[in-house]
Amino acid sequence: MAKANKKTKNRARTERRYQASSAGNWVTFAAGGISAAAMGGGTYAQLLRAADAAPIPAAPWLLAGGALGLAAAIWFGGSASAIRVGDGGIATERGDSLTRMPWYAVTSVALSGDALLAEGKDDKGAAFSLRLSRTKDANAAGRIVAEARMRVPSVVNLGDDTFGYDEQTGDLIQLEPLHLQGKHCSASDTVITFEADARLCPRCERVYHRAHVPEACACGAALNV
Ligand SMILES: [Zn+2]
Structure with a gap:
């Protein structure tokens, strides 16, 4: 046991960093959850208030705001500025914050239209979803597919679809143990x-x-x- 474990313990961890294309990819973040909560609050105030209570004037706005916020989070919010792929899993950079989905927490790597969709949980247990254009982010998407097929093949649902990519692309980053x-x-x-x-x-x-x-x-x- 000790022999194999020493080897894995001291191995270098690396990943590759890719600038995300400005359009064509988005990541749903906690903002979606917050908006959904606002929407729930609005709905609650609107529908479940005591029948004889005065209407809460802000409720329709809260509801509309929540729905709009949710849509914005899905369609525009959280475009990642960079994607990382490597030993640490799949990670997205957004400003200074890094959200990471370890490989063991990936539940699906599949096609969604013409985009690659990777889903699972981040390292804090929150839902993680990354959508990458197959054409605009071809190298990042290709590396995700190649690594996922090697590391967690049972969650890859791509059949024989090949995702060509240039292995030399992406900035090499050394990861901390x-x-x-x-x-x-x-x-x-x-x-x-x-x-x-x-x-x-x-x-x-x-x-x-x-x-x-x-x-x-x-x-x-x-x-x-
Ligand atoms: Zn394992």
């Missing part, structure tokens, strides 16, 4: 109290406690225990 203390083991739910007890799947970066490492990771990778 993951901090695993406090995370839960994917197999046993045991809390990782000591960093040295953590074992990482090199393909999807699922975390395991060293006493509970399965022969194969949930992504299908052999863990050589």
Whole structure:
């Protein structure tokens, strides 16, 4: 066990960064959730207030504002300025903030019209969805497909569709080692109290406690225990 684990523990983590095309991609962010909440609040105030209570003047506006905000979040909001793909999963940059979906949290990589759609959860458990133009962001989309097919093949629903891309594209970024203390083991739910007890799947970066490492990771990778 120790041999394989040392290898995975010390390996360098990297990813590639791509400027996103100014049009053709969007990311839905928490803004959508906030607008939806505003919409819910408006609906509640409008429909569920006590029958004899005075109408709440702001409610129709709150409802309309929420719906508009939600539409804006879907269609215009959150265009990512850059996309990252690599050992850490798929990440989007928006200003100074980075939102990351680890490979183990990817639930689907598929086509949506002429765009590549990657969906799942970010590393904090919030819904993550990235849509990339197949033509305008061909290299970023191609790398996502290639890495997803290698790392988490069961969630890729693209049949034999090929996504050609230039492997030399994207700025190479060195990633910090993951901090695993406090995370839960994917197999046993045991809390990782000591960093040295953590074992990482090199393909999807699922975390395991060293006493509970399965022969194969949930992504299908052999863990050589
Ligand atoms: Zn794995």
